[in-house]
Amino acid sequence: MRKLNIHQEAKKVSLEFQTRRHFLQQCRTGMGMLALGSMLDGCNYFGGDKENTGLLNANPLAAKASPLPGKAKSVIFLHMAGAPSQLEMFDYKPALQKMDGMDCPDSFLQGKKFAFIRGVPQLLGPQASFKQYGESGIWLSNHMPYFPSIVDDVSILKAVSTDQFNHAPAQLLMHCGTARLGRPSMGSWVTYGLGSENSNLPGFVVLTSGGRNPDAGKSVWGSGFLPSVYQGVQCRSEGDPVLFLKDPNGIDRDMRKASIEAINQVNQVAYQEFQDPEILSRISQYEMAFNMQIAVPDVMNITDEPEYIHRMYGTAPGKESFANNVLLARKLVEKGVRFVQLFDWGWDSHGTDPGTALDLGFVDKCRQNDQAVTALLMDLKQRGLLDETLVVWGGEFGRTPMQENRDGKQNVFKGRDHHSDAFCMWMAGGGIRKGFTYGETDEIGYHAVNGKVSVFDIQATILKQLGFDHTAFTYPFQGRNFRLTDVFGKVIEPVIA
Amino acid sequence: MKTFIAHLHPLLVHLPIGILLVYLLLEYLRRNEKYKLIAPINTILFFIGIGTAVLSIITGLLNADVSTYPEDDIFWHKWTAITTTLLFTLYFIIRNRIFYQPVYVIGFFILLLFSIVATGHLGGVLTHGENYLSFEDDIQPEIQPLQIKNIEEARVYEDLVQYIFNKNCISCHSAQKQKGQLRLDTYQYVLTGGKSGQIIKSGDIGHSEMIRRILLDESDDKHMPPKGKLPLRDFEVQLLKWWVQSGAGNQQHVNEMGKDSITAMAIKQFHQVFSQQSAPIQVERPVLNKFDPAIIKQLQSIGCTVTPLTQQENYYRIVAFNAKDSIYSVMEILQKIAAHVVELKLSFTNANDSSLQNLSKFIHLEKLWLDHTEVGIVGLKNISNLKDLKYLNLFKTNLKETEIASIQFPKELQLISPVPKDTLLMARDSVMVSAIKQ
Numbered sequence: 001m002r003k004l005n006i007h008q009e010a011k012k013v014s015l016e017f018q019t020r021r022h023f024l025q026q027c028r029t030g031m032g033m034l035a036l037g038s039m040l041d042g043c044n045y046f047g048g049d050k051e052n053t054g055l056l057n058a059n060p061l062a063a064k065a066s067p068l069p070g071k072a073k074s075v076i077f078l079h080m081a082g083a084p085s086q087l088e089m090f091d092y093k094p095a096l097q098k099m100d101g102m103d104c105p106d107s108f109l110q111g112k113k114f115a116f117i118r119g120v121p122q123l124l125g126p127q128a129s130f131k132q133y134g135e136s137g138i139w140l141s142n143h144m145p146y147f148p149s150i151v152d153d154v155s156i157l158k159a160v161s162t163d164q165f166n167h168a169p170a171q172l173l174m175h176c177g178t179a180r181l182g183r184p185s186m187g188s189w190v191t192y193g194l195g196s197e198n199s200n201l202p203g204f205v206v207l208t209s210g211g212r213n214p215d216a217g218k219s220v221w222g223s224g225f226l227p228s229v230y231q232g233v234q235c236r237s238e239g240d241p242v243l244f245l246k247d248p249n250g251i252d253r254d255m256r257k258a259s260i261e262a263i264n265q266v267n268q269v270a271y272q273e274f275q276d277p278e279i280l281s282r283i284s285q286y287e288m289a290f291n292m293q294i295a296v297p298d299v300m301n302i303t304d305e306p307e308y309i310h311r312m313y314g315t316a317p318g319k320e321s322f323a324n325n326v327l328l329a330r331k332l333v334e335k336g337v338r339f340v341q342l343f344d345w346g347w348d349s350h351g352t353d354p355g356t357a358l359d360l361g362f363v364d365k366c367r368q369n370d371q372a373v374t375a376l377l378m379d380l381k382q383r384g385l386l387d388e389t390l391v392v393w394g395g396e397f398g399r400t401p402m403q404e405n406r407d408g409k410q411n412v413f414k415g416r417d418h419h420s421d422a423f424c425m426w427m428a429g430g431g432i433r434k435g436f437t438y439g440e441t442d443e444i445g446y447h448a449v450n451g452k453v454s455v456f457d458i459q460a461t462i463l464k465q466l467g468f469d470h471t472a473f474t475y476p477f478q479g480r481n482f483r484l485t486d487v488f489g490k491v492i493e494p495v496i497a
Numbered sequence: 498m499k500t501f502i503a504h505l506h507p508l509l510v511h512l513p514i515g516i517l518l519v520y521l522l523l524e525y526l527r528r529n530e531k532y533k534l535i536a537p538i539n540t541i542l543f544f545i546g547i548g549t550a551v552l553s554i555i556t557g558l559l560n561a562d563v564s565t566y567p568e569d570d571i572f573w574h575k576w577t578a579i580t581t582t583l584l585f586t587l588y589f590i591i592r593n594r595i596f597y598q599p600v601y602v603i604g605f606f607i608l609l610l611f612s613i614v615a616t617g618h619l620g621g622v623l624t625h626g627e628n629y630l631s632f633e634d635d636i637q638p639e640i641q642p643l644q645i646k647n648i649e650e651a652r653v654y655e656d657l658v659q660y661i662f663n664k665n666c667i668s669c670h671s672a673q674k675q676k677g678q679l680r681l682d683t684y685q686y687v688l689t690g691g692k693s694g695q696i697i698k699s700g701d702i703g704h705s706e707m708i709r710r711i712l713l714d715e716s717d718d719k720h721m722p723p724k725g726k727l728p729l730r731d732f733e734v735q736l737l738k739w740w741v742q743s744g745a746g747n748q749q750h751v752n753e754m755g756k757d758s759i760t761a762m763a764i765k766q767f768h769q770v771f772s773q774q775s776a777p778i779q780v781e782r783p784v785l786n787k788f789d790p791a792i793i794k795q796l797q798s799i800g801c802t803v804t805p806l807t808q809q810e811n812y813y814r815i816v817a818f819n820a821k822d823s824i825y826s827v828m829e830i831l832q833k834i835a836a837h838v839v840e841l842k843l844s845f846t847n848a849n850d851s852s853l854q855n856l857s858k859f860i861h862l863e864k865l866w867l868d869h870t871e872v873g874i875v876g877l878k879n880i881s882n883l884k885d886l887k888y889l890n891l892f893k894t895n896l897k898e899t900e901i902a903s904i905q906f907p908k909e910l911q912l913i914s915p916v917p918k919d920t921l922l923m924a925r926d927s928v929m930v931s932a933i934k935q
Contacts, residue, residue, distance in 0.1 A: 062797075063816070065805040197802045197816045197842075291819075308917070335845070336802075336818050383868065384890045384913030436762065451731070451759065467807070494731060494762055 059284055060229045060277075061203050063195040070467020071431025072390035073197075074333045075190065076340045078326070078373065079174070081214040082167065082348030083395035085416055086424035087445050088358055089366065090156055092130040092139040095443035096401055100125030104402045108446055115165050115418040116350065116406045123444065124403035127358040127414055136435030143366035146374035152435035153377055153386070154428040155495040159439030159448030162397050162455050165418045167215035167348070170396035174455050175220040175341075177484045184224035184475075185232065186459060187339035189484045190466060192223075192230045193473060198336035200295035202233035202288065205337055207325040210345030221341055225477040229281040232341055235328070236320070241300035245293055253293070260286050299331050313375040314368065323372040330379055333389050344369065347395060350404050351415015358414045377428055390430025390465050392458070398423020401444040422448045425458065430465045433497040456489030464491045503559035507624065510557070513550035514617050517585060520546050521609055528596070543589055550582045566623055574619035581612040648768040653754060654684060654747035657767065658740050661733050662687070665722050684747045699745035702738050711737065730770075732763035739763070782861060785811045788834050795830055806839055812861065814840035817848075824848040824870075828855060835859045842866040844890070850876035857882050868892035868913065874900040881905050891915045 004012065016022055087093060104121050128141035133148035138156060140147055164170035169179035176183040184192070187204040196203030206221045214220055221232030235241045247256050264283050271279040302310075302324060303317045310316075314323045322344045329340040346365055348356060355361035373393065380386040399416035422441045428434075439451030460470040463484065470489055474481035520542045526532045527539065557578060561571050588605055595601040643660065645651045662681040668674070670681040670691075679691030690696045696707040710721040711734055722728065729737075739760045743749075751764060793803050800819040806812045815838055820827050824846045831838065835858040844866045853876035856862075862883050868890045877896065880886060881904060890913040891901070898914070906912065 063802045063804040065807055067807070069807050195804075197804075198818045199800070199802070200819050306917075336816060336842075382913075382917060383892050384866075384888070384911070387888075387911075436758075438759070440759075450735075492731075494759075494766060 059199070060227060060280055061191065061196045061199065061284060061288070063197050064193065066194060066467025067472065068467045068469060070465060071387070072429070072465040073194075073388040074336075074338055074340070075187075075390045075392065075430070075462060075466070076329045076333060076342070076376070077186070078329075078342045078391065078393045079171070079214070079344070080347045080369070080393070080395040081171065081210065081212075081343045081345045083170075083397045083399060083418060083423070084347040084365070085349055085358060085362065085399040086158075086422075087126050087399065087401060087416070088128040088143060088362065089141050090139070090424040090426075091158055091422075091441060091445045092141075093126060093401070093441075093443065093445045096123060096445060097125035099123045099444065108402075113165070114400070116404055117400065117402060117417045118405065118408040121400075121402035121405045121417075122410070123401055124414065124416065127362075134435055136437075138435065138437055141366075143363055144370040145367075146370045150374050150377045150428075153381070154426045154435070155433045156424060156426045156437045157439055157451075157453055157458070157492070157495065158424050158437055159422050159441055159450070159452045160394070160398075160425050160455070160458065161422055161448060161452055162420045165397060165420045167396060167418075169216070170418075170420070171214050171216040171220050174394075174396050174458075175216075176222075176224065177456065177459060177486055181219050182224055183482070184226040184230065184484075185219075185221050185341075186462065186484060187221055187232050187341050188223040188226050188230040189463075189473070190339045192226050192475070193468060194338055194466065196336065196338050198295075199288070200291040201299065201332065201335060201337050202292070203338045204230065204232045204341070205332055205339070206232040206234045206341045206343070207328055208234065208343045208345070209320055209322040209325050210343070211320075212345040214343045214345065220343075225482070226475060227277050227281045229284055232339075235296070235300060241296050242292065245289060245296065247293070256293075257290065260290050295335075299335050300328060302327050302331070309379070312379065314371040322368055323375075326372040326376045330376055330383075330385075333380075334383065334385060349399065349415050350406070350417065351411040351413040352406065354413060356413070356415055358416065360413065380429060386429040388430065390432065390462060391428045392425065392462065393427075394425030394458075395423065401446050419446075421446060422452075427461070427495060431497055432465070433495050436495060438492065438494050451494070453492050454488065456485040457492050459485050460489035461492045461495065464496070499559060500563050502556055503563045506553060506556035506560040509549060509553045510617070510620060513546050513553055513582075514613060516542060516546035516549060517581075517613055518610075521606060521613075524592075525606060528602070543585070547582065547585060547589075550578075550585070554578055554582065570623055574616065574623060577612060577616040577619055581609070581616050584609055584612055643768065643771040645768070648764055649750075649752040651751050652747075653740055653749050653751055657736055657751070657764075659684070660771070661729070661737065665727055665729055665733075668726075669722075688745075697741055697745050700742060702741050705741050708738055708741055732766040732770075735760060735763035736767060782810070782812060782839075785837055787811065788837065792830065792834055796827070799827065799830075801827060811837060812839045813837050814842070816842040817846050818842070818844065820846055823852070825852040828852050832858050836861055838862060840864040843870055845869045848872055848876075852876070853879050856880060859883065861885055864888040866890040867894060870894060872896070874903070877901075877904060883907060886910060889913065893917070 087096070100123060102123050104123055106120075109120065126141070128143050130139045130141050132138065133140050134152040136152055138151045140151060162170055162173060164173050164179050172181065173179045175185045175187075177186075187206075191203035204221070208214070218232075218234070221234070223229075223231035233242065236243070240246060247253065251259075264286055267279050267283045267286075270276075271283070302315060305315075305327065309327065313327045315321070315327050316324070322342070325342050325344070329342060332340050346355070346361070349358050349362045350356045351358060353361075377386065377391065380389055380391070398419045398421075400419040402417065404411050404415045404417040422445060439453060440449050441447060442449050463470040463473060470483060470485045470491070474483045476482075520539060523532075523535050523539045523542065527535045557575065561575065588609060592602075595605070643656070645656055651657060662670075666681045669676040670679045672680065672682065677691040677693075679696065680686035680689075687697065688695070690706075693706065696705065696710075698704040702708045707721070710719055711729055713720040715724060715728070739754075739756060743754050756764070796803050796815070800817070800821040802814075802816040802818070804814045804816075806814055813834070815831065817824060817827055824843055831841075832855045835855070838859050839861055841859065841862060841864070845868075848867060848870040850871075850873050853872060856876070856879035860883065863885050865880070865883075865886060865888065867877075869892065872891075872894055874896060877891075877900075880889065884907055886907045887909065888911045889906070892913050892915060894915045896915050898916070901912070901914070
């Protein structure tokens with residue numbers, strides 16, 4: 001064979017990497033390793049702490065102690081899907097009012113990407129009037145006439161930031177700690193860690209309103225790699241609360257019971273043989289479904305709440321509404337449900353039509369939200385539940401100080417584009433500081449200037465209040481320990497009482 | 498006299514370590530034809546080495562007697578020392594037989610080397626502590642609790658800023674170590690600055706090198722304190738900023754300086770976190786004996802949720818939402834472990850006066866939920882000697898205000914009263930009224 005010079009030889013070697021022979025050769029060992037991996041118990045052979053997974057306990061939803069003392073026992077997470085405008089609710093920017101209609105300075109646009117804004121947009125002053133309320137003197141807009149009465153119970157975070165500017169990934173980041181699919185949601189982590197105190201109800205309930213599920217779909221309450229018992233159970237506030245729970249025609253409750261017992265016996269046997277945790281999930285789901293047949297319709301029925309409660313929340317039984325869901329959240333928490341997740345769709349105020357206009361649809365949204373949310377905090381308080389219930393309110397990101405100019409043309413109605421650098425959320429109850437604001441944005445509400453917190457910090461804080469150290473609360477999967485906050489997050493200590 | 502000899506140990510030990518190491522090295526070289534002549538000298542070296550080793554062991558044993566080192570810590574040092582000496586002797590005896598069998602002799606060398614290093618190291622750990630020999634540059638100083646009662650009267654520099662420096666910075670910026678030619682152990686040095694000049698421009702946080710450094714991203718090389726060291730907390734950063742902003746003086750007291758809400762908050766947090774007095778007092782509960790776990794099984798089998806308060810404690814939270822039996826029988830079982838129950842949730846159950854008759858046995862009870870139950874005044878009277886009770890929920894019970902008023906409750910009890918209030922309507926009215934007034 002002709003002698004190759006060094007260049008030719010390098011080329012030959014690199015070409016060899018692309019041959020079919022090479023591919024098959026690599027595959028052979030590769031596949032072998034994969035098989036070996038699964039034989040070694042998915043890499044958990046060496047590191048996995050089985051005790052930790054809680055799966056040895058026959059009932060995966062049995063209540064468990066938190067690793068550290070925690071103030072909160074339950075969480076109600078109110079997610080305003082679509083991202084409400086902080087500039088018309090909590091973040092008062094008089095300077096922005098003065099700059100209304102001016103071209104946005106270049107410095108804000110350089111190197112930035114927006115969902116819809118193109119070219120140079122104009123600044124848009126606050127479409128609301130603001131006043132200070134409560135002993136804490138917190139600024140609130142006139143779109144929230146009720147909120148002042150509870151403002152001294154909440155901590156408002158004014159400089160939350162995220163790194164996603166589209167709804168679905170941002171929602172995933174908020175709830176699952178990553179913008180990509182496949183990780184467990186916060187509610188799943190929490191029920192996995194703490195179990196449930198009411199075996200007749202799901203530990204993690206999801207309620208949606210606003211006519212649509214959140215953009216990220218059901219993944220935002222999925223259980224990812226955790227056993228599927230920890231997945232959120234979506235309940236409907238209209239019709240049967242949980243689908244397929246009713247006994248089929250011609251089957252009565254005793255028969256149902258007998259058949260579930262028989263099925264579970266078979267499942268038990270299968271579990272003894274294969275030790276697959278998903279079988280346990282299945283067993284407990286059958287049992288729970290049976291118990292839920294009675295308990296769920298009971299707790300999900302708001303018609304027998306007294307009249308004053310309906311007036312307070314602004315509820316209208318029989319319809320799907322945010323107010324109904326908020327009242328349900330209170331009822332569920334009162335009965336020991338661990339994590340209640342609400343999604344209310346319709347906050348995406350781009351200003352493309354009246355429904356998304358800041359001075360029209362958005363105002364209605366605020367009003368509905370305001371009454372129900374205020375009622376919730378008051379009701380929890382008068383029932384003595386607020387100390388143990390952590391209420392979190394927020395969207396997946398915020399909105400720009402600029403008016404949206406979709407494709408370079410000013411929108412017909414007043415609206416704002418998605419904004420990820422600074423937005424507002426609040427927390428109340430569950431050991432959170434009362435009547436406090438944390439964080440500040442610049443004159444026009446574009447960047448955080450101090451007290452900036454990330455979505456991971458919010459997650460870390462929620463876990464902390466429930467009694468977890470977010471850096472130690474892990475689940476082994478595919479050879480590494482995963483946590484909700486991945487490798488990020490810092491507890492927001494100033495908002496902890 | 499005994500103590501004197503014993504205290505020679507730390508001095509003596511260096512002799513055998515050094516000599517025996519040299520002996521080993523020479524033994525190794527001796528295998529080369531060129532150095533064959535070393536042999537007789539090395540024999541002398543061996544005897545000196547072994548002699549001092551024996552002396553070290555004797556003084557060491559004496560030292561163990563007179564010193565206060567815990568027996569356990571000494572154990573391994575003592576036995577590795579003795580083993581090392583014996584191994585060397587063994588080697589000396591059999592060396593001629595194995596000298597030309599590389600596997601044995603090299604193996605032996607490694608063994609000897611290892612054992613001598615191990616002995617020395619274990620001894621060092623005894624005198625200098627576990628962490629003395631580490632790859633970390635320095636060890637965090639211990640944090641002394643703040644000794645200030647009223648934070649408003651504290652001195653801003655001395656008590657707050659210097660405290661933070663002492664805690665987070667002086668391990669690298671003091672007389673011992675002057676990284677970046679900067680010292681932060683006294684006010685004068687702080688003003689002087691480091692290799693790039695002054696680190697503080699009073700009243701201007703934007704141009705203060707120190708503030709710039711602590712605000713940098715944590716992954717930045719220039720971030721202070723460097724990655725991996727005890728980081729500053731948000732409220733500490735806030736305090737440092739506030740101090741520089743308001744003149745970076747060393748005279749003012751906290752109450753003499755203006756502050757915004759975030760700073761006020763930071764000061765409060767600082768006080769809470771670092772002073773022992775006002776740190777949130779953890780309830781000290783007595784340690785209780787374990788009880789028969791069958792009781793928990795029994796409670797669970799009748800539908801109660803039994804959760805330990807934390808993973809370590811022997812105290813429990815009991816929730817009886819799903820109790821299949823009457824609360825009366827639940828309480829019958831529960832009273833066997835009454836002292837272990839700290840939180841008891843009987844909400845939405847058929848709890849009534851007779852089920853609560855043994856309540857006074859639950860001496861450590863701190864939280865009790867009786868909301869949505871049928872308890873009456875008779876049952877409620879049983880709580881009067883529950884001294885630890887901090888929370889009592891009577892929402893939606895049939896108790897009357899006057900009945901409740903007749904009971905002597907423990908101090909500082911948070912009582913949730915039975916009557917629901919239409920608070921929202923009231924609140925809205927008051928807001929409306931105030932809005933109209935303005």
